[in-house]
Amino acid sequence: MKFGTKVIHAGIRPDPATGAIMTPIFQTSTYVQNAPGDHKGYEYARTQNPTRSALEENLAALENGKEAICFSSGLAAMDAILKMYKPGDEILSTNDLYGGSYRLITKVFENFGLKGRFIDMSSPEDLIEQISSSTKLLWIETPTNPMLSIVDIKRVVELAHAKGIKVCVDNTFASPYLQQPLNLGADMVLHSATKFINGHSDVIHGCVIVNDKEIADQLRFIQNAAGAVPGPMDCFLVLRGIKTLHLRVQRACENAEKIAHFLKSCDAVSKVFWPGFEDHPNHTVARDQMKMFGAMVSFDLKNNSSASANKMLSGTNYFALAESLGGVESLIGHPASMTHASIPKEERLKVGLTDSLIRLSVGIEDVDDLISDLDQALSN
Numbered sequence: 001m002k003f004g005t006k007v008i009h010a011g012i013r014p015d016p017a018t019g020a021i022m023t024p025i026f027q028t029s030t031y032v033q034n035a036p037g038d039h040k041g042y043e044y045a046r047t048q049n050p051t052r053s054a055l056e057e058n059l060a061a062l063e064n065g066k067e068a069i070c071f072s073s074g075l076a077a078m079d080a081i082l083k084m085y086k087p088g089d090e091i092l093s094t095n096d097l098y099g100g101s102y103r104l105i106t107k108v109f110e111n112f113g114l115k116g117r118f119i120d121m122s123s124p125e126d127l128i129e130q131i132s133s134s135t136k137l138l139w140i141e142t143p144t145n146p147m148l149s150i151v152d153i154k155r156v157v158e159l160a161h162a163k164g165i166k167v168c169v170d171n172t173f174a175s176p177y178l179q180q181p182l183n184l185g186a187d188m189v190l191h192s193a194t195k196f197i198n199g200h201s202d203v204i205h206g207c208v209i210v211n212d213k214e215i216a217d218q219l220r221f222i223q224n225a226a227g228a229v230p231g232p233m234d235c236f237l238v239l240r241g242i243k244t245l246h247l248r249v250q251r252a253c254e255n256a257e258k259i260a261h262f263l264k265s266c267d268a269v270s271k272v273f274w275p276g277f278e279d280h281p282n283h284t285v286a287r288d289q290m291k292m293f294g295a296m297v298s299f300d301l302k303n304n305s306s307a308s309a310n311k312m313l314s315g316t317n318y319f320a321l322a323e324s325l326g327g328v329e330s331l332i333g334h335p336a337s338m339t340h341a342s343i344p345k346e347e348r349l350k351v352g353l354t355d356s357l358i359r360l361s362v363g364i365e366d367v368d369d370l371i372s373d374l375d376q377a378l379s380n
């Protein structure tokens with residue numbers, strides 16, 4: 001099955017009781033048993049729910065994995081992964097990552113003895129010196145957030161596996177339409193399905209997709225034991241959003257490409273970050289590992305002050321000033337004060353995240369309207 005068929009059909013079967021073509025929302029907490037232990041495979045809805053099972057089967061297919069395990073949010077999915085590790089274990093992560101992921105490692109799991117270290121992984125060969133005897137997991141975001149640098153997943157996996165270290169890729173920014181890390185050797189793929197996968201800015205949801213049965217069993221155990229499960233209504237909405245994933249991401253990437261080129265031509269803009277530019281430092285890796293260059297574009301202003309950024313941020317009409325990304329509507333954000341406020345300023349500046357950096361999540365509106373909107377906001 002090809003991608004555009006998987007989004008519609010993988011894991012989806014007409015309801016055996018009624019023939020309903022769409023997966024029903026099984027809004028129930030428990031299931032009746034005929035006799036103790038004699039049931040239809042469903043006992044209690046923290047453990048199993050048929051709407052969630054259909055979604056898990058669909059998500060596994062999208063990432064070309066064997067099993068998907070769903071959670072109530074992207075961070076709940078990350079929390080479950082981190083719970084597989086023990087005091088003293090080190091998580092080595094990209095240094096330019098989602099603020100909430102950084103906060104979960106440093107402010108929650110460091111209290112339980114895990115260690116987090118954050119490094120630049122854009123040149124994989126430098127990674128070898130960074131790996132220590134306590135490193136147990138590499139945590140990769142690519143494209144990174146918000147600087148949109150690219151990590152060579154295949155090469156990093158080779159280096160990590162040679163030392164017996166597992167690799168998890170947070171694939172939220174790319175979506176499985178653009179990039180499938182399990183095919184490149186990664187052990188786990190995480191999504192905040194809140195973003196492109198659901199795509200309609202109306203659900204918080206997360207998942208992990210794996211090929212290895214042992215990791216799947218561990219995560220399944222934690223899903224049930226800790227209980228951060230999504231509700232059936234949210235699973236239904238994510239399933240519905242997925243049906244247009246390929247169309248939405250394709251259009252959003254086409255729009256982002258035009259917007260990146262437009263911004264590059266603007267006098268008020270000093271630098272545009274988008275992996276599709278041939279002079280982007282990891283352009284060739286992006287071209288090889290992604291189908292298109294993504295729907296995220298970041299840029300910095302020549303007038304390098306938060307005041308000029310604020311003016312731009314409050315001056316758009318179609319781009320809504322909001323956290324999050326990956327919805328059908330375009331969003332504009334200020335990473336320094338919004339998504340990345342939980343990262344200390346000196347850490348932010350190390351990766352180039354200045355107070356005037358602006359991040360766009362490009363939606364699927366008519367691109368001419370989006371460009372005129374940015375144009376008028378920049379010239380105010």
Ligand SMILES: *Cc1c(COP(=O)(O)O)cnc(C)c1O
Binds near residue numbers: 206
């Ligand atoms: C939003 C996001 C998360 C967290 O997901 P939630 O669903 O908000 O918990 C993790 N990683 C990335 C890259 C994100 O954009």
